[in-house]
Amino acid sequence: MTLPQAVFFDLDNTLVHRNDSIDLYALQFWRDFGHAIGSGGAEQVAEVIKRCDNGGYLPAGSPHGSIKQAVSHGLKTQIVWRQAVEQEALLDHWERYNAVCTAAMPGAAEAVAALLARGVRIGVISNGSHRTRLEKVARLPFASAIELTVSSESAGVGKPDAAIFRLAAQALGVEPAACWYVGDHPLNDVIGAAGAGMAPVWLSGFHAWPAEMPRPARGIFALGQLAEGLV
Secondary structure, three states: OOOOOEEEEOOEOOOEOHHHHHHHHHHHHHHHHHHHHOOOHHHHHHHHHHHHHHHHOOOOOOOOOOHHHHHHHHHHHOOOOOOOOOHHHHHHHHHHHOOOOOOEOOOHHHHHHHHHHOOOEEEEEEOOOHHHHHHHHHHOOOHHHEEEEEEHHHHOOOOOOHHHHHHHHHHHOOOHHHEEEEEOOHHHHHHHHHHOOOEEEEEOOOOOOOOOOOOOOEEEOOHHHHHHOOO
16 A cells, blocks of 8 residues: 555544534533533533534524534523523533543544554644634644644635645645545545545545445545554
8 A cells, every 4th residue: 555645634523523522511511500400411411412513514504603603502492491591601611612522533543643653644624713623633642643733714715625635735745646635524525635636535424425426435434444454
């Protein structure tokens, strides 16, 4: 196998397990607001958030302008509160703790270690605010291995636009053709990276592959497979 010079990863549902991270956040939420709710526990909080979060993508026709607005509205309206709480306080709490409560994807540490052992450089390309991208990366146990984090905010353009992938490759001083990009979303990650000249690796299990789109040449169902393929 010809190794790439660099591998870029998506964050949510690639290096970061989004639902496991929500479970961590729900524990923090219950510690801070449980006295005003009284029953249901962190499990109920996590269920509400996951329903509103929708895997990090607003559904078509959503009345909300962002995931944080959808989540804070859901927490306000889908939980029975014993004491009054303002939605703004819930939104502020999500903004403060969401990125801090980050759980690594199973197999991520092993995949990153296998790449590093072979001299492959590691970066992140992720849509979202730059602050939260950096906070999530910092919480990963292998954060020191990640040389570069490019967000749609810092780049001024988001996935699937080819420009954000090319900008990241340029920042590491490598050609896109010498890079892999690992991500879970068919359009944003796979088609976007391919359009920039990178070799995409689709991490399946989070989004169904659209029937009208050709499947990528490389696909895995767990990050551990990425490490195994390098042995």
